[in-house]
Amino acid sequence: MALPKGKMFDDACHLLESAGYVFQGLSSKSRKLTFDSADGELRVLMIRGADVLTYVEHGGADLGVVGLDLILEQGRHVLEPLDLKFGLCRLVVAAPAGKASQSDSRPLRVATKYPRLAEQFFLERGMSVEILKLYGSLELAPKVGMADQIVDLVATGKTLRENQMEIREEILVSTARLVVNRASWSLKNERIRLFMDRILPFLSKERVISEG
Numbered sequence: 473m474a475l476p477k478g479k480m481f482d483d484a485c486h487l488l489e490s491a492g493y494v495f496q497g498l499s500s501k502s503r504k505l506t507f508d509s510a511d512g513e514l515r516v517l518m519i520r521g522a523d524v525l526t527y528v529e530h531g532g533a534d535l536g537v538v539g540l541d542l543i544l545e546q547g548r549h550v551l552e553p554l555d556l557k558f559g560l561c562r563l564v565v566a567a568p569a570g571k572a573s574q575s576d577s578r579p580l581r582v583a584t585k586y587p588r589l590a591e592q593f594f595l596e597r598g599m600s601v602e603i604l605k606l607y608g609s610l611e612l613a614p615k616v617g618m619a620d621q622i623v624d625l626v627a628t629g630k631t632l633r634e635n636q637m638e639i640r641e642e643i644l645v646s647t648a649r650l651v652v653n654r655a656s657w658s659l660k661n662e663r664i665r666l667f668m669d670r671i672l673p674f675l676s677k678e679r680v681i682s683e684g
């Protein structure tokens with residue numbers, strides 16, 4: 473199973489441990505990249521969030537944990553049988569607080585980690601935009617005049633508030649999903665179903681923000 477090292481790591485580990493999988497030394501800080509459960513049923517691979525779908529699509533991992541935001545952005549051929557409920561966040565359009573939309577006719581400049589979803593969102597509204605792909609600290613882009621708006625993830629809203637920005641539109645709501653390699657689903661169906669049966673009772677009833 474490919475596990476993302478970032479914000480959802482602690483919740484994913486907690487779920488596996490609740491379901492009875494025991495891993496010695498499993499931590500996001502570890503430099504070791506594979507961990508086997510004591511019962512020999514599950515091997516965890518520590519992966520950067522953006523790479524999880526590549527591992528699962530290409531069979532490097534049978535299973536993975538990844539946000540719906542990345543599944544939709546990357547458009548990979550994987551199965552997505554379970555909403556894991558943690559990792560709740562929203563992909564939104566945000567702009568400097570109180571700033572009126574620009575009135576000149578040049579295209580809106582939008583900074584984002586999600587170029588496909590952003591472009592699709594504005595295209596559906598018939599708006600022509602110039603997308604600037606960044607890898608982080610998106611809230612800086614409007615401050616330094618590189619962009620008019622951003623398309624970014626919001627969970628608590630703290631980052632937007634602390635950078636004097638406000639939400640203008642919501643594009644999607646995301647939570648962590650269990651993703652499965654298509655061939656593994658057929659070849660290891662019974663084991664994957666057993667795994668899902670083991671974690672199902674421990675999924676939160678409500679969608680929750682991951683604090684990691």
Ligand SMILES: Nc1ncnc2c1ncn2[C@@H]1O[C@H](COP(=O)(O)OP(=O)(O)OP(=O)(O)O)[C@@H](O)[C@H]1O
Pocket residue numbers: 476477478479480520521522538539540541542559560561625626627628646647648682
């Ligand atoms: N507050 C949040 N901000 C960003 N992503 C969040 C948040 N809460 C949950 N998520 C989920 O976590 C995923 C990002 O996790 P991660 O921390 O691994 O990303 P990252 O900071 O972009 O990672 P990396 O260091 O690999 O670039 C998102 O795809 C989303 O589904």
Ligand SMILES: O=P(O)(O)OC[C@H]1O[C@H](OP(=O)(O)OP(=O)(O)O)[C@H](O)[C@@H]1O
Pocket residue numbers: 607608609610624625626627628629630631632
């Ligand atoms: O609403 P909040 O709870 O404040 O969370 C949202 C922030 O978290 C993410 O950034 P991340 O921590 O991944 O850092 P980054 O800017 O390097 O992408 C996201 O891109 C927002 O900036």
